[in-house]
Amino acid sequence: MRLDWLRPPARIEIEPLGPGARLRVCPPCLTEPLAGTARLSADGGRLVLGRGGRQGGAAPQAATRVEISGEFALKGASNDPLRLRMPSPLGVRAEGGRLLLTARISLEEYVAAVLAGESGGFVSDEGLKAMAVAARTFAAKFRGRHAAEGFDFCDTTHCQDLRLAAVTDRMRGAAQATEGELLWWEGEPAATYYHANCGGETEEARNVWGGPRLPYLRRIEDPYCTDQGRREWSAEITEQEMRRALDAAGLRVPGGLNAIEVGERTPSGRARTLRLRGTKEVIVPASQLRFQIGRTIGWDRIKSDLYEVRREGDLFLFHGYGAGHGVGLCQAGADRMGESGRDYRDILAHYYPGTTIGLTAAGLTWRALGGERVDLLTTRPAEDGPLVTLADRLVHEAEARSGWTLERRPRLTVFPSVAVFRNATGEPGWVAASTKGGVIRLQPAATLRARGSLESTVRHEILHLLIEDRADPATPLWFREGVVLRLAGAGREPRQRPRPTAAAPGNLDRALRHPAGPEEMRRSYAEALARVDSLVARHGEARVLAWLERGGPPLAGG
Ligand SMILES: [Zn+2]
Ligand SMILES: [Zn+2]
Numbered sequence: 001m002r003l004d005w006l007r008p009p010a011r012i013e014i015e016p017l018g019p020g021a022r023l024r025v026c027p028p029c030l031t032e033p034l035a036g037t038a039r040l041s042a043d044g045g046r047l048v049l050g051r052g053g054r055q056g057g058a059a060p061q062a063a064t065r066v067e068i069s070g071e072f073a074l075k076g077a078s079n080d081p082l083r084l085r086m087p088s089p090l091g092v093r094a095e096g097g098r099l100l101l102t103a104r105i106s107l108e109e110y111v112a113a114v115l116a117g118e119s120g121g122f123v124s125d126e127g128l129k130a131m132a133v134a135a136r137t138f139a140a141k142f143r144g145r146h147a148a149e150g151f152d153f154c155d156t157t158h159c160q161d162l163r164l165a166a167v168t169d170r171m172r173g174a175a176q177a178t179e180g181e182l183l184w185w186e187g188e189p190a191a192t193y194y195h196a197n198c199g200g201e202t203e204e205a206r207n208v209w210g211g212p213r214l215p216y217l218r219r220i221e222d223p224y225c226t227d228q229g230r231r232e233w234s235a236e237i238t239e240q241e242m243r244r245a246l247d248a249a250g251l252r253v254p255g256g257l258n259a260i261e262v263g264e265r266t267p268s269g270r271a272r273t274l275r276l277r278g279t280k281e282v283i284v285p286a287s288q289l290r291f292q293i294g295r296t297i298g299w300d301r302i303k304s305d306l307y308e309v310r311r312e313g314d315l316f317l318f319h320g321y322g323a324g325h326g327v328g329l330c331q332a333g334a335d336r337m338g339e340s341g342r343d344y345r346d347i348l349a350h351y352y353p354g355t356t357i358g359l360t361a362a363g364l365t366w367r368a369l370g371g372e373r374v375d376l377l378t379t380r381p382a383e384d385g386p387l388v389t390l391a392d393r394l395v396h397e398a399e400a401r402s403g404w405t406l407e408r409r410p411r412l413t414v415f416p417s418v419a420v421f422r423n424a425t426g427e428p429g430w431v432a433a434s435t436k437g438g439v440i441r442l443q444p445a446a447t448l449r450a451r452g453s454l455e456s457t458v459r460h461e462i463l464h465l466l467i468e469d470r471a472d473p474a475t476p477l478w479f480r481e482g483v484v485l486r487l488a489g490a491g492r493e494p495r496q497r498p499r500p501t502a503a504a505p506g507n508l509d510r511a512l513r514h515p516a517g518p519e520e521m522r523r524s525y526a527e528a529l530a531r532v533d534s535l536v537a538r539h540g541e542a543r544v545l546a547w548l549e550r551g552g553p554p555l556a557g558g
Pocket of ligand 2: 197198199200201222224225226330331332333
């Protein structure tokens with residue numbers, strides 16, 4: 001996605017926030033640690049990179065594309081200062097004296113960032129989940145709007161407003177709880193428009209934008225956002241301001257602007273057209289005037305098209321209800337529905353009548369099962385019930401084996417098919433599970449059982465959760481994997497295990513992170529285990545486990 005799509009900055013500063021921040025100054029170059037602040041600026045189409053102290057340091061260097069990865073603060077962009085921890089690098093290049101910033105984030109992180117941008121004030125978790133499904137579906141429907149520019153989504157309301165810097169765990173939680181779910185209409189993702197507040201009645205989409213009639217974007221009454229009164233607003237716009245907005249739109253009213261009247265109204269009562277009166281009358285779409293006023297004098301003035309307008313002296317007085325275009329989901333109402341105990345499926349069914357919610361067009365949906373220590377999300381609750389008991393037992397075993405306590409309550413998400421698992425996690429089909437942010441994502445239990453790897457996979461991932469809570473962020477991956485594999489061996493003596501080879505630890509981490517195939521993955525795991533076993537043979541298990549909290553063994557590779 002593109003950051004700062006509307007107003008790309010001319011210069012930015014990147015400040016490393018940890019030892020993991022790295023810089024790549026050309027596409028084929030190796031990455032190098034980012035030691036101090038890097039300053040990037042655009043000189044026409046040329047990217048200029050300055051490093052080191054304020055005035056001193058190395059001479060500025062020209063580049064075509066720079067990538068920054070790891071954890072860093074981005075200053076000079078509009079979300080300033082934006083602290084980022086990018087799973088894949090932030091790319092920067094120059095064009096026309098501006099810096100173009102492209103970030104690759106997962107769909108779920110994107111959804112969480114949209115919630116931060118659009119739904120930061122939500123009180124209800126179910127309302128937030130409904131918005132997560134709407135935002136994800138909107139993304140699935142309209143991906144490709146920016147294909148010609150070389151990215152999928154911009155960061156403005158053109159696509160969806162988003163704020164990477166303001167994502168909270170609660171927003172990530174709403175994205176995760178509905179992971180991969182979309183709203184479907186006749187086998188395709190629905191056009192899930194949403195707005196801030198409908199003022200009592202939503203609007204049919206074609207009354208706002210024209211186009212064909214979409215039954216799920218019809219006018220509905222909303223008793224929820226109005227249960228404590230309709231949201232009212234008023235605005236005073238001077239004749240001069242109004243002229244400025246009309247000029248910007250290239251609209252001239254002959255003889256000066258004397259009066260504004262609502263011409264036609266939509267069935268929900270929104271202004272569709274306005275009559276602007278001078279010596280002659282000019283008719284303009286109400287949405288166009290709202291857009292021009294927003295652009296020239298501010299978006300917080302005329303908040304919706306649901307209003308009355310009159311003239312008083314030098315002023316045009318607007319009095320109206322709601323906020324936004326009024327099509328689709330009303331965010332204020334969705335939040336109130338959630339607060340009153342309705343779940344996110346009810347909310348989506350209310351605002352998008354006739355759609356089905358599901359991971360696929362066939363409408364498979366998540367069901368939650370709760371165990372003693374774990375929660376499980378599945379589309380087949382009857383089949384996967386026993387998995388809850390299994391996972392509960394494995395949590396107890398892992399705690400007994402390691403001597404540690406699992407503080408959080410892990411969630412297992414069992415995907416209905418290998419294809420959906422691959423889509424959601426981005427992992428290849430030969431990877432059985434993926435654990436991120438306290439969630440263990442699994443291939444279908446039947447698939448893993450058939451391979452004889454269900455129990456070992458769940459045990460492995462639970463041990464990872466136990467270890468990731470404890471490990472210092474700098475701990476090498478091979479050490480974490482080796483410890484997990486050793487603890488998973490549950491006390492069996494490492495008799496026939498291979499001896500460690502002399503490969504550089506950095507290479508092993510790379511192979512573990514991005515194995516070329518199942519064979520390399522198996523070899524890398526065996527090597528990680530062999531190294532940890534040999535460390536334990538020399539230093540004892542208690543000391544080796546304690547190293548996790550200190551970033552790994554004192555000398556990498558032992
Ligand atoms: Zn866009
Ligand atoms: Zn409403």
